[in-house]
Amino acid sequence: MKRRQVLGGVAALTAVGYVGAAAGAEPIRIGLDAVLTGAGADIGERIRRAAQWAMDRINRNGGVQLPDGSRRPLELVAVDDQAKPDIGLNAIRRLVDDPTVVALLGPDWSSVTYPTLFVGEEAGIAQITSSVAQRITQAGMKHIFRARSTDADWMAALADYIVAEGHQQIGVTYANSEFGRSGRAAFVRALKERRNLAPAQELSYAVGDTDFTAIAGRLVQSGVPAVCNLGNEPEGALLIKTLRQLGFRGLFAFNSADSIFAKLAGPDAIGVVGSLSWVDTKSDAASQAFVGAYRAQFNETPIGHSAIYYDAINLLADAIARAGTDRGALLAALKSTDAWGGVQGNYHPSAPTGDMIHSCVVIRYNQQLVPEVVAVRD
Amino acid sequence: MLVQIVVSGLASGATYALIALGFVIIWNTAAVVNFAQGEFAVAAMFVALVLSRFGHVPLFLALPASVAASALLGWLTERIVIRPVIGRNAMTVVTVTIGLQIVLSDGAKLIFGGQPYPFPAPFSGAPLGFGGVVLPRQSLLVILAMALLVAALHAMSVLTPFGKRLRAVAQDREVAAMMGIDVNRTVAQGFAVSAAVAGVAGVLLAPVIFVSADLGLPLLIKSFVAAIIGGFGSYPGALAGGLLIGVIDNVVSYAVSTDYRDVISFLVLIVMLLLRPTGLFPNHR
Numbered sequence: 001m002k003r004r005q006v007l008g009g010v011a012a013l014t015a016v017g018y019v020g021a022a023a024g025a026e027p028i029r030i031g032l033d034a035v036l037t038g039a040g041a042d043i044g045e046r047i048r049r050a051a052q053w054a055m056d057r058i059n060r061n062g063g064v065q066l067p068d069g070s071r072r073p074l075e076l077v078a079v080d081d082q083a084k085p086d087i088g089l090n091a092i093r094r095l096v097d098d099p100t101v102v103a104l105l106g107p108d109w110s111s112v113t114y115p116t117l118f119v120g121e122e123a124g125i126a127q128i129t130s131s132v133a134q135r136i137t138q139a140g141m142k143h144i145f146r147a148r149s150t151d152a153d154w155m156a157a158l159a160d161y162i163v164a165e166g167h168q169q170i171g172v173t174y175a176n177s178e179f180g181r182s183g184r185a186a187f188v189r190a191l192k193e194r195r196n197l198a199p200a201q202e203l204s205y206a207v208g209d210t211d212f213t214a215i216a217g218r219l220v221q222s223g224v225p226a227v228c229n230l231g232n233e234p235e236g237a238l239l240i241k242t243l244r245q246l247g248f249r250g251l252f253a254f255n256s257a258d259s260i261f262a263k264l265a266g267p268d269a270i271g272v273v274g275s276l277s278w279v280d281t282k283s284d285a286a287s288q289a290f291v292g293a294y295r296a297q298f299n300e301t302p303i304g305h306s307a308i309y310y311d312a313i314n315l316l317a318d319a320i321a322r323a324g325t326d327r328g329a330l331l332a333a334l335k336s337t338d339a340w341g342g343v344q345g346n347y348h349p350s351a352p353t354g355d356m357i358h359s360c361v362v363i364r365y366n367q368q369l370v371p372e373v374v375a376v377r378d
Numbered sequence: 379m380l381v382q383i384v385v386s387g388l389a390s391g392a393t394y395a396l397i398a399l400g401f402v403i404i405w406n407t408a409a410v411v412n413f414a415q416g417e418f419a420v421a422a423m424f425v426a427l428v429l430s431r432f433g434h435v436p437l438f439l440a441l442p443a444s445v446a447a448s449a450l451l452g453w454l455t456e457r458i459v460i461r462p463v464i465g466r467n468a469m470t471v472v473t474v475t476i477g478l479q480i481v482l483s484d485g486a487k488l489i490f491g492g493q494p495y496p497f498p499a500p501f502s503g504a505p506l507g508f509g510g511v512v513l514p515r516q517s518l519l520v521i522l523a524m525a526l527l528v529a530a531l532h533a534m535s536v537l538t539p540f541g542k543r544l545r546a547v548a549q550d551r552e553v554a555a556m557m558g559i560d561v562n563r564t565v566a567q568g569f570a571v572s573a574a575v576a577g578v579a580g581v582l583l584a585p586v587i588f589v590s591a592d593l594g595l596p597l598l599i600k601s602f603v604a605a606i607i608g609g610f611g612s613y614p615g616a617l618a619g620g621l622l623i624g625v626i627d628n629v630v631s632y633a634v635s636t637d638y639r640d641v642i643s644f645l646v647l648i649v650m651l652l653l654r655p656t657g658l659f660p661n662h663r
Binding site: 037040042176203206208209210211214215217218221233238245246247260263264266 | 386387488492505587590639
């Protein structure tokens, strides 16, 4: 046997033993609360898949090395909140009541996260969420971290882009829901603070509306060259379709211009501008390495939530390696982390509010309905 | 622009009218207010979606098949859910149909999730223009289908033995039975026809508003209001009520605000019930 083969064999045996040692150890459990059934389950399943995949990659490399030098694998404990606060409360209580769960991920829906925040705070357990409602990190709770930029960041980026495109007269439409009103307030504030502009026209609609002729008609009559819509994908798709039918050829910006919107709007999505926390077409090295590995693993393109929860697991693994598995020590380790680099960009877990990241992108759909990144904000 | 708003309102109202027609058929046949009527439309949407998108069945086959499936659902509804409670307290029957609405809606959410699905239009292309007023081809199709269905239902009611059986059962079930009419069978067929009409509305609407599990209730509410304004039990009334609601919705949204749209629609309903409780066309069945 050649010397190189002997060395290779020894290395392989060492690696197997290394991984095996971690695999045989008691796993470190991380809880995940997500929407796994009912409305929103599609994204919830993407979240669970990304978190599990991040753990699998860590475990394949021997798990997490703790401060005492031992190695332990990670294990995901996923619970379903069905996007309902009462069910979410019970699900999160189950996770928190399990003393082997060292940290929490989720929820994703703000309507579940906000009323259940106290559970994690009382337990002193670190919680990383993707919910965007501003008030979640404004309640003064020290255990909550947000791994996603919020509508204040997105709207600032969007306002900058629209004005930079030469549009001063901007019509604003928004869904009469918390999400729509919050987006509208953030956009109008960004427009005022950054560009000293006010909307030329403001119109609201109800979630679930299906006929947008009246709103589109008023926008077309007003002659605004740009419209910024704040709401959900179905209404946004119907609004742009109606605007195009009535002859509107201006810029349409939308705060939910994701792949769901593009599918619903079809060719009418061409040219639509949107702001997202992260998109798979972001060209930086970390994003492209993540997208390539994700596609190789799942044969599909990752969404923003994939990057958020992939990063969250890796951030927690990094903190566990430094602080161990005690909930309090882990929370303190996160709070003392000034900067950490992930797929989405630079995180700042030590931020007083828990808003760890402010990076976002402005995208514009091209002729092939691919969201091209036209601006990056970090 | 106001003409455009009115024309678009007519297109929206046509869909309310179609579902309201289904209400009227069941009411005229079984004296039952079926609050699951909107779900028949949604069921047809999802059958068409599954056949065309996942089964790759051509639209010209998927659309009639989904209407037939909706008719089957209506027939099964009568056999399994309605027949055991017919003749009991009116509240019992109403409660059963409300329960059925919730079961069908939540069942669709469990199977398909809450997200909307795009659906291809059978006639794609640029909207048609008439003197500055644009009308999407699908909206024109909805208006034409509504006009054809109203005419066909009227002809069926007046000219066919089946229509005469339906009317006989509606007028007096006991006398109809004494005359040799199989009342149960006729009522079940009435449910099937009603669900088929809702199914037509569903497949016509699918390309316009997408397919989603939570569409049934909003469609139901507007259509119910349309049927009451028209005169519950009247085919022309359902048509007029649906169109009126569609136009009022759009004109209010345009001239005032969408925030006041439902307020004004329901004010019209209240005023109508106060001034003319029998509706616009109480005697036209």
